[in-house]
Amino acid sequence: MIFYIVRRLLQLIPVFLVMSIVVFMFLHLVPGDPVDAILGNEATEEAKASLRARLGLDQPLIVQYFMWAGRVLTGDLGNSIVNGGSVLDTILQKAGVTIFLAIGSVLLSVIIAVIGGTIASANKGTWIDLSVLGAALVGVSIPSFWLAILLMMTFAVNWQLLPSIGYTAPAEDFTEFVRHLILPVVTLGAIMAGALSRLTRSEMIDQLSQDYIVTARAKGLSKFEIVYKHALRNALIPIVTFAGLELGTVLGSAIVIERIFSLPGLGQLIVESIFLRDYPMVQGTILFLSLIFVLINLLVDISYTLLDPEIRLGGEQRND
């Protein structure tokens, strides 16, 4: 087991290496001189030279990469071009909103999916099943930002039940914090619930056809007990795994959702930094989010293995 975890950790080294090269290249893919792109053409030569030196652009590319990567390894993501503040500090300051949004929507999606998927599987082939499947298909196909706009239009603009945009810190006013997060969390949760309830349904149908269910039925257990106590418990492992992986995907969708609801999170930070051409901030935030994404995947993988030794063996065989 420890061997497996160590091997998975070692496998991360090339992943991090390639990721850092890609993120590093973001600044260098800028057509022409990135300094011109940042400062505009009217900037004085001194200003350009000073920024060039600050970004290390006067060094050869390979030297620049190693200097940058060395700083990143010590946790220094550089400073904002716009206000000079530390990129990492800004990220940590804004990460809370994104984390609340991500965790909230994953939890909501698991709840929706487990209820929907279980009910569908217990009533397989009926109109209940078909409507859950239909709703799931809609959830998979509609873009999150469209759902966000529709929800905002209905609940915030027309019925004025919830605030449409903005954010309040939980320490400041917890009720307002919840009210501001409801629509974004529901948007992301509902979208994710689509794929997750399809998975729940198929896992449950799989479990319900196993021998132990026949035994349970023969013992005279009620349908409720069979579905919820026996089948659901076994179906939960893949469901929770998938939800864990989705937590990473949410980090991507959160960019758009934060923009719509004006939530001051990491997504908003990336988009604003792109507009301001604050490349260190863009690079730092994308690198940060991607690393989190990778680490979540790793944690999910490891916990999956801890939960189910059969999978561990199968997985190792496949890798070798």
Add this chain to the structure above:
Amino acid sequence: MTDQNVNVSGRLVVGRFRSARFISGRMASNKMLMVGGVIVAVFTLMAIFAPWIAPYDPLELHIKDRFSPPSASFWLGTDNLGRDILSRLIFGSRISFQVGAIAVSIAIAGGVLIGAVAGFVGGIIDDILMRIADALLAFPPLLLALGLVASIGPGLWTVSLAIGVVYIPRVARVMRGSVLVERKRDYVVAARVLGQSPWKILLFHIGPSTISPIIVVATIIFALAIIIEAALSFLGVGLVPPTPSWGIDLDVARHYLHRSIWMPLFPGIAISLAVLGLNLLGDGLRDYLDPRSYSTNAANTGS
């Protein structure tokens, strides 16, 4: 030799079992294929014949008719500048499908080449290429596309290029997988024994049998490209207004939610329908082209 016989017979058994079990699944996949195909065909026709179908120029302003609801002269209403929503949708399909087509071409060209080399050459080259592919797959797709567009700039070509590059590793993975499966097949061994050159084998023998999985993955990437383009344009870093992009129109619409429900409604329906159609087409094609692809893949990697 005996080992191979077991493998072959095992695969046959799996095949028979599968085809028996999936008779109903096959019919369902035909239905998916049909519905998906029709939706995609309609959008494709709209994209191609946009100038002839659209009632107005998508950029033409009808200042007197701003925010008008659906009517006889404007079937889906008008937007904040009095532009005809229907015409913008029709031209929007042209933009979306252009981005989709360019992105898919780039992803396929890069992915097929890299995947084929990795799978066919094997060894250290395979290892290096696949480690790089894994690392690129570890990025959330929208995030990587966003970073690329942030540096190479907005516009139809840059956005399509960024999306295409993001999906190269995905195609490469699929391609490598099929090449690995095919490489061990008897006909390839036979061709090799007959002394054909490795590149001829790759091109003329292995190549054709990798087309099905590539078509399927291309359809899925087409759908993803449409969503990502819409998301990037929505964020204001993708295409540039006043281009009739569905994502741009949604972004404009969100500022006028109190004025018009038609502005946010129709572009969203267009994106969802196009994506739904492509997803159905992809799922249907996967079942239709090779219902056994997954069982044989699994069987081969397991053995």
